[in-house]
Amino acid sequence: LLVVVAQQVAAVRRGESLSATLPAVDTAMRPAVQALTFHVMRRLGAAQAARALLAPKAPPPEVDALLVTALALAWPGAAPPPYAVHTLVDQAVAAMRRQRPAAAGFVNAVLRRFTRETEAIAAQAVAASPQARFNHPTWWIERVRRDWPQPAPAVLDAADAHPPMTLRVNPRRTTVDAARARLAAAGLPTHAAPHPGAPHALTLLGAAPVHALPGFAQGELSVQDAAAQRAAPLLVAGGAIGAPLRAGARVLDACAAPGGKTAQLLELADLDLLAIDHDAARLPRVHHTLDRLGLRAEVRAADAVEPAAWWDGRPFDAVLLDAPCTASGIVRRHPDVRWLRRPGDVARLAARQRALLAALWPLVAPGGRLLYATCSVFRAEGQDVIDAFLQREAGAGAVADPASPGHLLPLPENPADPASPGAPAGDGFFLSLLHKPRLA
Numbered sequence: 001l002l003v004v005v006a007q008q009v010a011a012v013r014r015g016e017s018l019s020a021t022l023p024a025v026d027t028a029m030r031p032a033v034q035a036l037t038f039h040v041m042r043r044l045g046a047a048q049a050a051r052a053l054l055a056p057k058a059p060p061p062e063v064d065a066l067l068v069t070a071l072a073l074a075w076p077g078a079a080p081p082p083y084a085v086h087t088l089v090d091q092a093v094a095a096m097r098r099q100r101p102a103a104a105g106f107v108n109a110v111l112r113r114f115t116r117e118t119e120a121i122a123a124q125a126v127a128a129s130p131q132a133r134f135n136h137p138t139w140w141i142e143r144v145r146r147d148w149p150q151p152a153p154a155v156l157d158a159a160d161a162h163p164p165m166t167l168r169v170n171p172r173r174t175t176v177d178a179a180r181a182r183l184a185a186a187g188l189p190t191h192a193a194p195h196p197g198a199p200h201a202l203t204l205l206g207a208a209p210v211h212a213l214p215g216f217a218q219g220e221l222s223v224q225d226a227a228a229q230r231a232a233p234l235l236v237a238g239g240a241i242g243a244p245l246r247a248g249a250r251v252l253d254a255c256a257a258p259g260g261k262t263a264q265l266l267e268l269a270d271l272d273l274l275a276i277d278h279d280a281a282r283l284p285r286v287h288h289t290l291d292r293l294g295l296r297a298e299v300r301a302a303d304a305v306e307p308a309a310w311w312d313g314r315p316f317d318a319v320l321l322d323a324p325c326t327a328s329g330i331v332r333r334h335p336d337v338r339w340l341r342r343p344g345d346v347a348r349l350a351a352r353q354r355a356l357l358a359a360l361w362p363l364v365a366p367g368g369r370l371l372y373a374t375c376s377v378f379r380a381e382g383q384d385v386i387d388a389f390l391q392r393e394a395g396a397g398a399v400a401d402p403a404s405p406g407h408l409l410p411l412p413e414n415p416a417d418p419a420s421p422g423a424p425a426g427d428g429f430f431l432s433l434l435h436k437p438r439l440a
């Protein structure tokens with residue numbers, strides 16, 4: 001097991017995503033490998049700093065991957081290490097003896113010293129750099145500090161916590177109260193506090209596989225974070241200055257796969273909905289989701305930046321642009337993301353977001369609206385995109401709805417939501433609802 005986890009860690013360090021590598025792991029082993037690899041990702045900065053202290057000259061990549069994996073799994077802290085430390089050391093040394101006998105003595109010496117002097121070495125490692133303290137690359141830490149000076153430490157630490165499992169109740173099939181009662185009867189109690197802006201969200205106190213959720217197969221429930229659940233109700237209701245969408249309203253979901261928000265839009269209203277995504281390989285998941293929930297939309301592979309290739313010229317009453325982004329708001333669910341991104345990705349993705357917004361705005365009907373969303377905590381992918389857009393469109397009268405939440409940080413006491421004490425933290429998200437003026 002330890003060797004497979006170290007291979008996953010080595011893959012991330014080479015730039016491969018765990019979403020791509022984990023599916024190749026043997027199914028029986030996969031849940032354990034995933035849990036342990038995620039654990040390592042959340043302590044990788046500290047483990048790398050400890051390795052540098054214990055062995056200043058970096059060993060070959062596969063030896064280093066095994067060492068940092070073992071160090072991260074043995075790391076002291078609030079969460080008990082998932083392995084008994086002596087078992088961990090024995091297994092790491094045995095694995096090295098099989099793979100690279102010449103390195104076994106070195107691995108043994110490094111890990112035994114760490115077990116003898118754990119507290120001192122851990123303290124020294126964490127003090128060595130912000131990367132070791134926060135388990136994020138330095139450029140990411142600096143960006144979060146610049147964007148969110150006061151809550152930066154909490155935002156960074158939130159990425160190392162286990163995310164809650166939040167469900168979305170399908171109001172076409174059941175009610176929130178009935179779903180809550182049914183879950184409780186199945187031994188799956190939920191948090192009592194409501195999620196602001198996400199009236200159909202229920203967060204489990206624990207976690208459960210989806211097949212164990214009563215009503216899941218029948219389309220009563222979906223799995224979706226509480227912050228992500230705020231997009232569809234906002235677009236359908238129209239915020240503070242728009243009217244709710246009428247039945248049959250024409251709606252575009254421009255970056256639809258895997259279809260979580262497409263489905264939620266259709267759960268909330270009877271819409272004439274076109275769902276597109278440029279990645280045809282992701283569309284079967286949209287179909288699968290809609291089928292399970294008993295919903296219908298037109299689903300097509302199309303590039304949202306090139307409407308000339310697919311748009312029939314009929315304007316949309318509402319557009320959802322859930323744009324591709326760094327995913328810096330969902331690192332607690334994808335803890336490898338922080339190690340995979342490069343600093344230049346932010347500007348590159350922000351340019352794509354601006355291009356998508358510019359390409360889709362002309363498709364919005366006069367008096368219609370567009371909801372811009374990203375699962376990022378970086379201002380460059382949120383408010384900065386909207387500010388630049390509004391400046392360009394000022395003459396044409398585009399306005400941001402005052403009820404737009406803007407940046408939502410992945411914190412329980414969200415500054416954007418002072419009215420929500422007790423609600424479990426949602427992911428980091430950005431939502432801005434833009435209105436197009438009616439024709440004079």
Ligand SMILES: C[S@@+](CC[C@H](N)C(=O)[O-])C[C@H]1O[C@@H](n2cnc3c(N)ncnc32)[C@H](O)[C@@H]1O
Pocket residue numbers: 254255256257258259260261262276277278279282302303304305322323324325
């Ligand atoms: C954040 S995900 C969307 C998640 C989805 N809205 C949901 O709630 O399940 C972004 C999606 O945008 C798609 N995408 C990226 N660039 C695109 C483009 N130019 N045109 C259409 N889709 C695009 C990606 O393939 C990806 O599926």
